[in-house]
Amino acid sequence: MVDLFAWLISFFLLIAVLCLVLYQLTCFLDLEQDDINPYELATNINNTTLPEFITQGALCFLHLVTRHWIMLLFCLPYLYYNVNRYIHRRHLLYATEAFNKLPKEKYLRLYKLVYLAFLFVLSIFWMIWCIVDEE
Incomplete structure:
Protein backbone atom coordinates (compact mmCIF):
# COMPACT_ATOMS: atom_id res chain seq x y z
CA MET A 1 0.00 0.00 0.00
CA VAL A 2 2.91 2.35 0.70
CA ASP A 3 4.24 1.72 -2.79
CA LEU A 4 0.90 2.66 -4.32
CA PHE A 5 0.84 5.86 -2.26
CA ALA A 6 4.34 6.71 -3.53
CA TRP A 7 3.20 6.19 -7.13
CA LEU A 8 0.21 8.46 -6.54
CA ILE A 9 2.47 11.21 -5.20
CA SER A 10 4.75 10.70 -8.18
CA PHE A 11 1.74 10.93 -10.49
CA PHE A 12 0.62 14.25 -9.02
CA LEU A 13 4.15 15.68 -9.02
CA LEU A 14 4.46 14.80 -12.70
CA ILE A 15 1.13 16.48 -13.39
CA ALA A 16 2.39 19.60 -11.61
CA VAL A 17 5.61 19.69 -13.67
CA LEU A 18 3.64 19.07 -16.86
CA CYS A 19 1.30 21.95 -16.05
CA LEU A 20 4.20 24.31 -15.34
CA VAL A 21 5.94 23.46 -18.60
CA ILE A 45 8.58 32.43 -17.08
CA ASN A 46 10.97 33.44 -14.29
CA ASN A 47 8.22 32.96 -11.68
CA THR A 48 7.46 29.42 -12.85
CA THR A 49 10.96 28.14 -13.62
CA LEU A 50 12.13 27.67 -10.04
CA PRO A 51 8.94 25.82 -8.92
CA GLU A 52 9.40 23.55 -11.94
CA PHE A 53 12.96 22.76 -10.89
CA ILE A 54 11.96 22.18 -7.26
CA THR A 55 9.07 19.91 -8.20
CA GLN A 56 11.31 17.88 -10.51
CA GLY A 57 13.90 17.59 -7.73
CA ALA A 58 11.20 16.41 -5.31
CA LEU A 59 10.11 13.82 -7.86
CA CYS A 60 13.65 12.48 -8.19
CA PHE A 61 14.05 12.46 -4.41
CA LEU A 62 10.79 10.53 -4.06
CA HIS A 63 11.98 7.89 -6.52
CA LEU A 64 15.31 7.67 -4.68
CA VAL A 65 13.70 7.22 -1.27
CA THR A 66 11.14 4.68 -2.49
CA ARG A 67 13.83 2.83 -4.46
CA HIS A 68 12.14 3.05 -7.86
CA TRP A 69 15.45 2.84 -9.67
CA ILE A 70 14.18 2.72 -13.26
CA MET A 71 12.09 5.86 -12.87
CA LEU A 72 14.97 7.55 -11.05
CA LEU A 73 17.27 6.76 -13.96
CA PHE A 74 14.74 8.24 -16.38
CA CYS A 75 14.29 11.37 -14.24
CA LEU A 76 18.00 12.07 -13.62
CA PRO A 77 18.91 13.51 -17.06
CA TYR A 78 16.13 16.07 -16.79
CA LEU A 79 17.21 16.94 -13.25
CA TYR A 80 20.84 17.25 -14.36
CA TYR A 81 19.80 19.57 -17.18
CA ASN A 82 17.79 21.75 -14.80
CA VAL A 83 20.58 21.92 -12.22
CA ASN A 84 23.11 22.77 -14.93
CA ARG A 85 20.90 25.60 -16.21
CA TYR A 86 20.40 26.90 -12.67
CA ILE A 87 24.09 26.82 -11.76
CA HIS A 88 25.10 28.69 -14.91
CA ARG A 89 22.15 31.13 -14.49
CA ARG A 90 20.68 30.26 -17.87
CA HIS A 91 17.26 29.57 -16.37
CA LEU A 92 16.38 33.28 -16.30
CA LEU A 93 14.74 34.94 -19.26
CA TYR A 94 15.32 38.63 -19.83
CA ALA A 95 12.73 40.84 -21.50
CA THR A 96 15.33 42.35 -23.84
CA GLU A 97 16.24 38.92 -25.22
CA ALA A 98 12.72 37.47 -25.40
CA PHE A 99 12.27 37.76 -29.16
CA ASN A 100 15.81 36.57 -29.91
CA LYS A 101 15.41 33.43 -27.80
CA LEU A 102 11.78 32.75 -28.70
CA PRO A 103 12.26 29.84 -31.16
CA LYS A 104 14.93 28.12 -29.07
CA GLU A 105 13.06 28.47 -25.79
CA LYS A 106 9.77 27.40 -27.36
CA TYR A 107 11.30 24.21 -28.75
CA LEU A 108 13.07 23.60 -25.46
CA ARG A 109 9.73 23.65 -23.64
CA LEU A 110 8.24 21.42 -26.31
CA TYR A 111 11.04 18.85 -25.84
CA LYS A 112 10.53 19.03 -22.08
CA LEU A 113 6.82 18.44 -22.58
CA VAL A 114 7.42 15.33 -24.69
CA TYR A 115 9.97 13.98 -22.20
CA LEU A 116 7.60 14.58 -19.29
CA ALA A 117 4.75 12.93 -21.19
CA PHE A 118 6.99 9.86 -21.58
CA LEU A 119 7.68 9.89 -17.82
CA PHE A 120 3.95 10.32 -17.19
CA VAL A 121 3.10 7.24 -19.24
CA LEU A 122 5.78 5.24 -17.42
CA SER A 123 4.45 6.42 -14.09
CA ILE A 124 0.92 5.33 -14.98
CA PHE A 125 2.28 1.96 -16.14
CA TRP A 126 4.18 1.38 -12.88
CA MET A 127 1.20 2.52 -10.80
CA ILE A 128 -1.09 0.04 -12.57
CA TRP A 129 1.59 -2.63 -12.23
CA CYS A 130 1.74 -1.93 -8.48
CA ILE A 131 -2.06 -2.21 -8.13
CA VAL A 132 -2.21 -5.49 -10.06
CA ASP A 133 0.82 -6.89 -8.19
CA GLU A 134 -0.74 -6.23 -4.75
CA GLU A 135 -3.90 -8.16 -5.60
Missing part, protein backbone atom coordinates in the same frame (compact mmCIF):
# COMPACT_ATOMS: atom_id res chain seq x y z
CA LEU A 22 2.67 23.70 -20.51
CA TYR A 23 2.05 27.13 -18.97
CA GLN A 24 5.52 28.28 -20.03
CA LEU A 25 4.94 27.03 -23.56
CA THR A 26 1.61 28.83 -23.65
CA CYS A 27 3.31 32.05 -22.57
CA PHE A 28 5.79 31.75 -25.44
CA LEU A 29 2.97 31.12 -27.88
CA ASP A 30 1.15 34.18 -26.52
CA LEU A 31 4.25 36.29 -27.14
CA GLU A 32 4.44 34.94 -30.66
CA GLN A 33 0.82 36.00 -31.24
CA ASP A 34 1.43 39.42 -29.60
CA ASP A 35 -1.00 38.75 -26.76
CA ILE A 36 1.55 39.65 -24.06
CA ASN A 37 4.61 41.85 -24.05
CA PRO A 38 8.19 40.61 -23.43
CA TYR A 39 8.29 42.00 -19.91
CA GLU A 40 5.19 40.01 -18.88
CA LEU A 41 6.64 36.94 -20.55
CA ALA A 42 9.92 37.23 -18.69
CA THR A 43 8.10 37.73 -15.39
CA ASN A 44 5.79 34.75 -15.96
Whole structure:
Protein backbone atom coordinates (compact mmCIF):
# COMPACT_ATOMS: atom_id res chain seq x y z
CA MET A 1 0.00 0.00 0.00
CA VAL A 2 2.91 2.35 0.70
CA ASP A 3 4.24 1.72 -2.79
CA LEU A 4 0.90 2.66 -4.32
CA PHE A 5 0.84 5.86 -2.26
CA ALA A 6 4.34 6.71 -3.53
CA TRP A 7 3.20 6.19 -7.13
CA LEU A 8 0.21 8.46 -6.54
CA ILE A 9 2.47 11.21 -5.20
CA SER A 10 4.75 10.70 -8.18
CA PHE A 11 1.74 10.93 -10.49
CA PHE A 12 0.62 14.25 -9.02
CA LEU A 13 4.15 15.68 -9.02
CA LEU A 14 4.46 14.80 -12.70
CA ILE A 15 1.13 16.48 -13.39
CA ALA A 16 2.39 19.60 -11.61
CA VAL A 17 5.61 19.69 -13.67
CA LEU A 18 3.64 19.07 -16.86
CA CYS A 19 1.30 21.95 -16.05
CA LEU A 20 4.20 24.31 -15.34
CA VAL A 21 5.94 23.46 -18.60
CA LEU A 22 2.67 23.70 -20.51
CA TYR A 23 2.05 27.13 -18.97
CA GLN A 24 5.52 28.28 -20.03
CA LEU A 25 4.94 27.03 -23.56
CA THR A 26 1.61 28.83 -23.65
CA CYS A 27 3.31 32.05 -22.57
CA PHE A 28 5.79 31.75 -25.44
CA LEU A 29 2.97 31.12 -27.88
CA ASP A 30 1.15 34.18 -26.52
CA LEU A 31 4.25 36.29 -27.14
CA GLU A 32 4.44 34.94 -30.66
CA GLN A 33 0.82 36.00 -31.24
CA ASP A 34 1.43 39.42 -29.60
CA ASP A 35 -1.00 38.75 -26.76
CA ILE A 36 1.55 39.65 -24.06
CA ASN A 37 4.61 41.85 -24.05
CA PRO A 38 8.19 40.61 -23.43
CA TYR A 39 8.29 42.00 -19.91
CA GLU A 40 5.19 40.01 -18.88
CA LEU A 41 6.64 36.94 -20.55
CA ALA A 42 9.92 37.23 -18.69
CA THR A 43 8.10 37.73 -15.39
CA ASN A 44 5.79 34.75 -15.96
CA ILE A 45 8.58 32.43 -17.08
CA ASN A 46 10.97 33.44 -14.29
CA ASN A 47 8.22 32.96 -11.68
CA THR A 48 7.46 29.42 -12.85
CA THR A 49 10.96 28.14 -13.62
CA LEU A 50 12.13 27.67 -10.04
CA PRO A 51 8.94 25.82 -8.92
CA GLU A 52 9.40 23.55 -11.94
CA PHE A 53 12.96 22.76 -10.89
CA ILE A 54 11.96 22.18 -7.26
CA THR A 55 9.07 19.91 -8.20
CA GLN A 56 11.31 17.88 -10.51
CA GLY A 57 13.90 17.59 -7.73
CA ALA A 58 11.20 16.41 -5.31
CA LEU A 59 10.11 13.82 -7.86
CA CYS A 60 13.65 12.48 -8.19
CA PHE A 61 14.05 12.46 -4.41
CA LEU A 62 10.79 10.53 -4.06
CA HIS A 63 11.98 7.89 -6.52
CA LEU A 64 15.31 7.67 -4.68
CA VAL A 65 13.70 7.22 -1.27
CA THR A 66 11.14 4.68 -2.49
CA ARG A 67 13.83 2.83 -4.46
CA HIS A 68 12.14 3.05 -7.86
CA TRP A 69 15.45 2.84 -9.67
CA ILE A 70 14.18 2.72 -13.26
CA MET A 71 12.09 5.86 -12.87
CA LEU A 72 14.97 7.55 -11.05
CA LEU A 73 17.27 6.76 -13.96
CA PHE A 74 14.74 8.24 -16.38
CA CYS A 75 14.29 11.37 -14.24
CA LEU A 76 18.00 12.07 -13.62
CA PRO A 77 18.91 13.51 -17.06
CA TYR A 78 16.13 16.07 -16.79
CA LEU A 79 17.21 16.94 -13.25
CA TYR A 80 20.84 17.25 -14.36
CA TYR A 81 19.80 19.57 -17.18
CA ASN A 82 17.79 21.75 -14.80
CA VAL A 83 20.58 21.92 -12.22
CA ASN A 84 23.11 22.77 -14.93
CA ARG A 85 20.90 25.60 -16.21
CA TYR A 86 20.40 26.90 -12.67
CA ILE A 87 24.09 26.82 -11.76
CA HIS A 88 25.10 28.69 -14.91
CA ARG A 89 22.15 31.13 -14.49
CA ARG A 90 20.68 30.26 -17.87
CA HIS A 91 17.26 29.57 -16.37
CA LEU A 92 16.38 33.28 -16.30
CA LEU A 93 14.74 34.94 -19.26
CA TYR A 94 15.32 38.63 -19.83
CA ALA A 95 12.73 40.84 -21.50
CA THR A 96 15.33 42.35 -23.84
CA GLU A 97 16.24 38.92 -25.22
CA ALA A 98 12.72 37.47 -25.40
CA PHE A 99 12.27 37.76 -29.16
CA ASN A 100 15.81 36.57 -29.91
CA LYS A 101 15.41 33.43 -27.80
CA LEU A 102 11.78 32.75 -28.70
CA PRO A 103 12.26 29.84 -31.16
CA LYS A 104 14.93 28.12 -29.07
CA GLU A 105 13.06 28.47 -25.79
CA LYS A 106 9.77 27.40 -27.36
CA TYR A 107 11.30 24.21 -28.75
CA LEU A 108 13.07 23.60 -25.46
CA ARG A 109 9.73 23.65 -23.64
CA LEU A 110 8.24 21.42 -26.31
CA TYR A 111 11.04 18.85 -25.84
CA LYS A 112 10.53 19.03 -22.08
CA LEU A 113 6.82 18.44 -22.58
CA VAL A 114 7.42 15.33 -24.69
CA TYR A 115 9.97 13.98 -22.20
CA LEU A 116 7.60 14.58 -19.29
CA ALA A 117 4.75 12.93 -21.19
CA PHE A 118 6.99 9.86 -21.58
CA LEU A 119 7.68 9.89 -17.82
CA PHE A 120 3.95 10.32 -17.19
CA VAL A 121 3.10 7.24 -19.24
CA LEU A 122 5.78 5.24 -17.42
CA SER A 123 4.45 6.42 -14.09
CA ILE A 124 0.92 5.33 -14.98
CA PHE A 125 2.28 1.96 -16.14
CA TRP A 126 4.18 1.38 -12.88
CA MET A 127 1.20 2.52 -10.80
CA ILE A 128 -1.09 0.04 -12.57
CA TRP A 129 1.59 -2.63 -12.23
CA CYS A 130 1.74 -1.93 -8.48
CA ILE A 131 -2.06 -2.21 -8.13
CA VAL A 132 -2.21 -5.49 -10.06
CA ASP A 133 0.82 -6.89 -8.19
CA GLU A 134 -0.74 -6.23 -4.75
CA GLU A 135 -3.90 -8.16 -5.60
